[in-house]
Amino acid sequence: MGSHYETLNKDILDVQKIREEFPILHQEVNGKPLVYFDNAATTQKPIRVINALTEYYSGYNANIHRGIHTLAEKATSAFEDTRKAVKDFINAREVEEVIFTYGTTDGINLVASTFGRANINEGDEVIISSMEHHSNIVPWQMLCEEKGAKLKVIPINEKGEIIFEAFEKMLSEKTKLVSIVHVSNTLGTINPVKAVVDKAHEYGAAVLIDGAQASAHINIDMQALDCDFYVFSLHKLFGPTGSGILYGKRSFLEAMPPFRGGGEMIKEVTFEKTTYNDIPYKFEAGTPNIADVVAIKKALEFVEEYGKDNIAKYEDELLRYGNEQLQTIPGLKFIGTAQDRVSVISFIIEGIHHFDIGMMMDARGVALRTGHHCTQPLMDIYNIEGTVRASLSLYNTFEEIDIMVEGLKNIVERFK
Structure with missing residues (x-):
């Protein structure tokens, strides 16, 4: 058959x-x-992704951004070319809205630790759904416990679909963030995330979408979706492990404090004061996962080819x-x-x-x-x-x- x-x-x-x-x-x-x-x-990896890793390490392995020698410039160019490719792949407005992370979990924790700590206070509310992966539950639990905020959970029906009417009733002026999975890793359910975004925005709440499972299966368009944050991992999109993307609207990213301190995320350091770099580099402290980021571009090309x-x-x-x-x-x-x-x-x-x-x-x-x-x-x-x-x-x-x-x-x- x-x-x-x-x-x-x-x-x-x-x-x-x-x-x-x-x-x-x-x-x-x-x-x-x-x-x-x-x-x-x-997902498994096509040979073009595997070859990209080998070519980087055997041909132009060098640290990026601050070097002026040939290998450093070639590595920097390849690294930033991937950022441009991601921007096009998700239809972000600006390349600066693309942050490289170590995966979906890392991206969610980044938002919880920066936007969350700065904007969610005692008595505020965060909404998630019943079908969330632990990585989109635990960071918000930790934040709510720390801040004295309340975590609310959208129920689902027997088919495994969110009950949208229940979500609407949960929203109020206390809602500061809605964080919901685009596609359930267990059920396969595609959530009505555009409707979630639009409804949450009516109450002034920010919205984060966990796109870990969506990125390999369906089109993701940041401008059409209009969410404030979107996170996904490349290892579920035919790319390397330990690499991911956080999309964030410029207005949010610029207002958020840094996630980690160290090299690259600074403009100037003295013992008295540090000034932070512009986005996206403000959120990319230290030597990044250069080889894997370079290979991401090949994974995106593979998807776009078919x-x-x-x-x-x-x-x-x-x-x-x-x-x-x-x-x-x-x-x-x-x-x-x-x-x-x-x-x-x-x-x-x-x-x-x-x-x-x-x-x-x-x-x-x-x-x-x-x-x-x-x-x-x-x-x-x-x-x-x-x-x-x-x-x-x-x-x-x-x-x-x-x-x-x-x-x-x-x-x-x-x-x-």
Whole structure:
């Protein structure tokens, strides 16, 4: 059945050509061809990204911005070229609104420690949703405990969609920040973030969007979205680990104090006083992750070459096929059935622990994620310990879904 779907969708993406760009996919795990369905945790890297890392370290490894020798100037140019590429990729107004971080978690903590500490006080309120990753819960809990503010949580319905009417009722003049995930890493739900931004702005609240899962699947446009902050990690977007982006509106970034002190974020230092650098450098203290930032540009070029619309269309077909085939497995229950979703499928199978499923599928060469996916409060809402999660990307195939489904059916048979 999978090959039939593959033929139908060749006009969307040439998946076999895409797979040739990913060296890691062409191997066996436990004697079986690798089926990698853990893309929500991290995507694999195309050879162009890997080569960019090698080329930097072997050809022009040097510290950036302050050197005047040839290698330093070449490294600085490559580093800043990536900033321009990110600006275009997310349609920011200005290149200075792009801050390099070490990932989504780092970006959220930066905003909590700077904007949050400066603007949220006793009696104020911060709103998040029930489906947040721990990295978009814990920093706000810490801030609210420190400041005497209140953390409020938007409820969700059984499908895994936020209850927007409840969110509207939560908003008031006390609301200083709304921080919400664009796409749930556990449920695949695409939240109505534009409506959230517009409604929060009516009350004068700032809005941060956690785009960790959205960046690889759907178009993200800062000018259209009009959020105040947007964060994402490049390792979920075919780029290197330990690298991320914080987008912030200029007016917010300029008003915020620095996050870390040290080199690059200063203009002048004396023992009496330090003056801070302009944005974006005010938030990029110390030697940055230069090689990985340089390689980010190649990851963005990879996505743009195949096109976000084509990627989304193909992944939607994968999701539809996966849902159809998994429904044939006795005792399987989907966790998260929102109407608007990316290609993430979470499920449980009655009578079989999710960890057991994960280990037995790994023996078949299929990489699935099991557990609470850093969303323990969400697991509590569904009254479960965890799920099995299959997260699909543009290099996955319909045949791979068949392999997964066949393996799961065999496991169910064994547990009868």
